[in-house]
Amino acid sequence: MGIPSISIMLHELIKLLHHAKCRDVTIIRIGTSGGLGIDPGTVVITDIAVDSFFKARFEQVILDNIVVRSTELDKDLVEELLNCSKEIHDFPTLIGHTMCTYDFYEGQGRLDGALCSFSNEKKLEYLKRAYDAGVRNIEMESTVFAAICGLCGLKAAVVCVALLNRLEGDQIKAPHEVLVEYQRRPQHLISLFIKKRLGLYNQMELLDNAFFLNN
Numbered sequence: 747m748g749i750p751s752i753s754i755m756l757h758e759l760i761k762l763l764h765h766a767k768c769r770d771v772t773i774i775r776i777g778t779s780g781g782l783g784i785d786p787g788t789v790v791i792t793d794i795a796v797d798s799f800f801k802a803r804f805e806q807v808i809l810d811n812i813v814v815r816s817t818e819l820d821k822d823l824v825e826e827l828l829n830c831s832k833e834i835h836d837f838p839t840l841i842g843h844t845m846c847t848y849d850f851y852e853g854q855g856r857l858d859g860a861l862c863s864f865s866n867e868k869k870l871e872y873l874k875r876a877y878d879a880g881v882r883n884i885e886m887e888s889t890v891f892a893a894i895c896g897l898c899g900l901k902a903a904v905v906c907v908a909l910l911n912r913l914e915g916d917q918i919k920a921p922h923e924v925l926v927e928y929q930r931r932p933q934h935l936i937s938l939f940i941k942k943r944l945g946l947y948n949q950m951e952l953l954d955n956a957f958f959l960n961n
Contacts, residue, residue, distance in 0.1 A: 747887055775891050779906040789932055792819055793841050843880040
């Protein structure tokens with residue numbers, strides 16, 4: 747989707763929430779990402795979205811001014827999601843910084859695009875600096891998502907699965923069926939979070955146990 751598209755979507759969505767008089771809204775972005783120093787299939791809960799300089803900021807050009815906005819996410823929500831993940835033993839989940847870029851290829855240090863102006867050594871040096879700064883995955887939406895939600899007073903979170911470890915290459919090599927299962931992992935975590943928030947989790951567990959005992 748990228749920063750421009752998710753920005754448009756958020757403006758339209760938040761206007762709808764306002765006119766619908768919604769209160770105490772929580773918005774969670776789920777999706778895929780490139781991991782950094784983590785195993786493919788790991789789910790990353792973002793604590794802070796950072797730019798390509800590893801700074802917790804989003805620079806929005808308004809008229810002819812650059813306006814800098816914070817990209818910190820709700821800490822309590824992050825911890826709540828991590829606690830939910832501890833009940834899921836099928837895949838690893840961790841908290842980390844997420845780096846958001848404007849570009850999929852050169853902006854993320856990829857060597858396999860139509861243009862490339864740096865060496866593999868320079869790429870790895872940059873990605874290792876990102877890792878040392880706390881970055882655990884890379885995508886293209888989180889900074890503007892965090893900035894807009896924060897400005898509008900909405901609790902927000904970003905939960906993405908890593909499809910590969912970018913320190914080991916640029917290409918996704920996992921087979922299709924594995925990637926499909928990876929993409930379901932953030933959905934699994936967030937569905938559990940929603941059930942617990944709505945008080946449905948224990949009820950569903952009781953129903954599952956009753957079904958098991960009756961069969």
